[in-house]
Amino acid sequence: MKRSECPISNCLDFVGDKWSLLIIRDIALDGKTTFGEFIESGEGIATNILSSRLKQLEAEGFIAKYPLEGKNRTGYYLTKKGIELVPIIAEMYLWGLKHGGSNTRKKFASALKRDKxxxxxxxxxELLKNAKALQKRSKK
Known part of the structure; x- marks a missing residue:
């Protein structure tokens, strides 16, 4: 449900919580795809919250599932809608570096500083190419 007609408020309705953006960050910047990989992120998300956010992000069309080899496992990838958040995440990353964050993704930060x-x-x-390949894979 929309809180208002404000575009910023509308955006926050979808990705305004800490965990959703961090999951999107993990997929986009770190190539994480599985529940276990998300759990290993340094922020310490609880399993029930992660499960809830993955379902929410999928329902809202930011991520999609694809089957992994063996033991009925699932991976996640960013959809076009999720990929459209990359510029926002890049700006947040640069702002965070400027205001005391640690540079944990040196290659990405270097590329941003060189030519954002x-x-x-x-x-x-790269993410769009990956999404297309995984989308085909999930339809098989």
Missing amino acids: ESAIQELTE
Whole structure:
């Protein structure tokens, strides 16, 4: 349910909680795809919250599932809607570095500082290519 017509409020209705953006960050910047990989992130998300956020992000169309080899496992990838958040995450990353955050993704930070627009475009293109491949795989 929309709280208001404000575009920022609308965006926050979908990804305004800490965990949703961190899951999207983990997929986009770290290549994480599984429940276990998300749990291992340094922020310490609880399993019940992670499960809830994954379901919510999938229901809202930010991520999609795909089957993994063996033991009925599932992976997640960003959809086009989720990939559209990459520029926001990049800006948040740069802001966080400027205001005391630790540079844990040196390659990404270096690319952003060198040429922000190109770095965002390259990451976006890579994620879109990956999403197309995984979408085909999940339909088999």
